[in-house]
Amino acid sequence: MAIDHLDGRIILLLAREPRIGVLEMSRRLGVARGTAQARLDRLQSNGVIRGFGPEVDPAALGYPVTAFATLQIRQGQGADVRAHLATVPEVLELHTTTGSGDMLCRLVARSNADLQRVIDRVVGFDGIVRASTAIVMENPVPLRIIPLVEQAAEET
């Protein structure tokens, strides 16, 4: 599960040039192809690398508005609320957090006006007591993992 320096370099390389092949990878890393192959396989079966799904930009799809909503859930309704939210395409992510029955979800919408529709759909469900929404204005640090990978790789 621990990652060594070579693993770190593999992830770094894949992050920079995702469509790179194993052969080219082994050349860049200065190791045999079999080694690169084996490491990559191991990282994947380890679960360190979950996959290589395409990163789709919601904004480019026509959903430029992002918001985070904190939901307060009525006791015992958690499961229902989760199921409800899973059916809303604009809910990109949902977490349950510490605090009594709180959830945090990431929403997208076509516009600020459209966000209202989305929120209505989200909270229009029994079991949600209260919702407070924060609209994202800027995203100075987009979701990233590289610095963490580097840190994890150093610690070897």
Next chain:
Amino acid sequence: MAIDHLDGRIILLLAREPRIGVLEMSRRLGVARGTAQARLDRLQSNGVIRGFGPEVDPAALGYPVTAFATLQIRQGQGADVRAHLATVPEVLELHTTTGSGDMLCRLVARSNADLQRVIDRVVGFDGIVRASTAIVMENPVPLRIIPLVEQAAEET
């Protein structure tokens, strides 16, 4: 920028089997290879598909704890705070949101105890007035985009 049904199927297919090649893709979709190639290129230059970076699981790297922190920023210190947070590897994501000088960031840590260290590092910076943290317990809906892609593809 609008996505049609074929584009939608391409993204779906890539999400399911990311390492699939263009040739195999064209076979599955029942179109000529050139078409699949052209569509994929267009999706990428459109920015709809940002890339195919490896999805790394922080938990597998030894950071199983996730938390969201809401930060209250002193007026005019925004830029400094952003720069500060960008240097912390455990900060995976940072957004500025509506509300006076508020930011929302996603953190990971090695343990609940370690989270304290991370938070200290995050808030140990002039310009951050107050921080409130919510620890993630469950993640019923992991970051997803497929339902939204399907919805966008339908609307054609």
Next chain:
DNA sequence: GTTTCTGCTGGGCAATCTGTTCAGCAGTAC
């Protein structure tokens, strides 16, 4: 009506990569 564009098809070619297998070698554990 006719011309021009654009997007898709289907095919071909050389260069490259993948999956797989093999033998050798060094460091480590027992």
Next chain:
DNA sequence: GTACTGCTGAACAGATTGCCCAGCAGAAAC
């Protein structure tokens, strides 16, 4: 000293990629 593990370097057939081309159909422009 023996077994094990991880890495190297090499080989091979089969598949894929990047690239190019000609034909065709529908839409838009003239």
